[in-house]
Amino acid sequence: MAAHQPLPSQPAPVTQRGIFRWLHENLFSTWFNSLVTLIVGYFLVTTLVPMIDWAFFSAVFVGAGADACNPDGACWVFIEQRFGFFIYGFYPQELRWRPTLAFVLFALAVVPPFLPSPPRLRRWIGIFGLTGLPIGAYILIAGGFFGLEPVRTSQWGGLMLTLILSYVGIIAALPIGVVLALGRRSEMPVIRGICVIFIEFWRSVPLITILFMASVMLPLFLPDGVSFDKLMRALVGIVFFQAAYMAEVVRGGLQAIPKGQYEAAEALGLGYWRRMRLIILPQALKIVIPGIANTVISLFKDTTLVLIIGLFDLLGAVKSTISDPAWDNVMAEGYLFVAFCFWVFCFGMSRYSHGIEKKLDTGHAK
Incomplete structure (x- = not known):
């Protein structure tokens, strides 16, 4: 009698490996998931396919003017022709x-x-x-x-002005916010009261109002013969506004530090500022990196509000060009270009903050 021979190994069923397994587990695992997948797929096909055709296949990217555009596709010639103005504003070529x-x-x-x-x-x-x-x-x-x-600041504009406003706002608001956060936790009532009033005042007023006040009212309080241009007044308002929000982010990090860290720093005989600089603040700032990144991204997007006081940032440059009769029907292309630019920078800042978290190992994984 022949000995029992095991059957050779057989490959897994087609539905249990490769792309079919992924589709079954992620898109068609139940009847409800299958229905949702079909509905979303239908929506994407009926929406994205015409949009992709309009934006790429039927679009015109290079031309001498608006006459070269295709009425059935995007007119990226508009971006190509005015790209320098969108980046530099009225800055001399x-x-x-x-x-x-x-x-x-x-x-x-x-x-x-x-x-x-x-x-x-x-x-x-x-x-x-x-x-x-x-x-x-x-x-x-x-x-x-x-x-x-x-070159006068009135000639600055476009993406250049957006980057200037956001970068200066970030660089100036962070140290001011740290000082305000420390002052709000101070044991001296006068210092604590001043910081609380400053933070709550600036957080309670919309940025658009602050820009109006900085542009119109601030010159009235300056001494005779002292004046700041419109860009400097806008920067002052943006910095104070963002510093108040940054202070609350940093204060959250300070409160997250265990009390034992403060006691250990005191036991080493360190003074207040050395304790904060060497022990407390490095830990607190690492903890609040996501909050700082969120505030920075919010500041970058809020720079578009300077349009109301006559500064032509990226959005203002595009809006002023769209109103040109020579470029009618290019509103979608202009705003898509602005959205793409803001997405690139905001996504980059988000990934940048994630990279800092990874380098500093702030995940506190167990």
Whole structure:
């Protein structure tokens, strides 16, 4: 009698491997999930396919003017023709190399810290990004130094102005917010009261009102002969407004630090400022990285409100061009371009914050 021979191994059924298994587990696991999948699929096919055709296949990307556009597709010629204005605003064309160089310096200050490099180099790059970059960028863009031709701030605009408002707002609001957060937790009633009033006042007023006040009312309180241009007044309002929100984010991080950390710092004999600088703040700021990133992204999007006081940021530059009779019916293309630019920068800042969290190991995984 022949010995029992086991059957050779058989491959898994087709529905239990590869793409079919993924579809079954994620899209068609139950009758309800299957119904939802079919409805969403129908919506995507009937909506996305015409949109993709309009945006890419039937679109016109290069041309001499509006006459080259296809009425059945997107007119990206509009973006191509006005791209310089959308990026630099009214900045003189022959001097645009200066803000372009400032953009390059900004990229050099932001990107290298996430590349393999010595810690000392990353530290110096960070110091340059916080101190040298704002000074160097101002000299390049504003001019008036080292033989550079001056350019009035009224000529600044487009994406360049959006980046200036957001970057200066971030760099200035963070340290002010840290000081306000420490002051709100101070044991001195006067300091604590001043910080509380400042934070609650600025958080209780809409940014659009602050911009109006900074543009119209602030000059009335300045001494005779002292004046700030419209951009500087807008920056003051944005910085104070965001500093109040940043203070509450930082205060949340300070409250999350265990009491034992404060007691341990005191036991080492450290003074108040050394305790905060060396022990408490580094831990608190790591904890609130997501909150800081959220505030920064919110600030970047809120810069569009400067349009109401006559500053032409990216959105303002696009809106002013759309009203040109030579470019009618390009509203969708203009706003899609603005949305894409904001998405790129906001998504980049979000990933940047996630990278910082990963490098600093702030997940507190168990």
